[in-house]
Amino acid sequence: MTRFVTPLLRGIIVILGLAALALGAGLPLVARDIAEAAPEFETIRLPYVAAAEAALACVLIALLALWILLGRVRRDRIFSPASLRWVDAIISAATAATAMTGLVFAHQMLAPVPGIGPAAWPLLLLVLAGIGFVLTMLVMRRLLVTAVGLRTDLDGVI
Template structure:
């Protein structure tokens, strides 16, 4: 368990840095990017606010995953990961990944008539595939955590 405990601090530092960068994206980069897009292409100006809102929401989904991961790391550090409470945090991660996936799928479908270059749709399809794989992986890991939690509680009742 000491290797895991040593990994918690650097992982938390990475989570804090990632969260801070995502806040900068939400507050400055995405609104500015879509404002610039509307100025450069006035015919697409009606997309500015819907794209800004969806981008902020997708980033928010990633932030939810970071917060839930932080809580799970706290449980690992306290040797409390094999409890029913940890499953709720994993469920929140699965929900955030699902909402983010649906938002990206909505962008792909909603912008179908606007694409001039295949790079945009291909990038979103790649993100959808990666997000789907990540979501399914977390579902599998949740089941493993549930089984380990059940085994731990059985072992605790025997001892």
């Protein structure tokens, strides 16, 4: 099964990574066009683009860590302490991206920009999804810690 699933997942990671890079490259251009068409957005253009670029960088970091973890699965080395740092990288990147999204949402709620209105509410869904993902990854990390301990004990017996 790993022979089929690993290349498939790596293909998906490549597609997502390329999409994130393309989005990161195009975002400043789109933001500039929006600010030219609606000058009231000029004041938030740079901070929001910076937050989005930082969140996209976090996505790329998480994808890289996932790529490395898939390689560890393929080589049957996933249940080792070295895998934990890559899971930690995913958790840290997801936490940072969620924080960026939360900051943008909080700004839109506390200092509303004319014309945005209810468009801020989908950001709340992203924040909640990010929190759910981070919490799920923390549970998965704990399971990996337990599995690493059991694997170490089993290797000691054998």
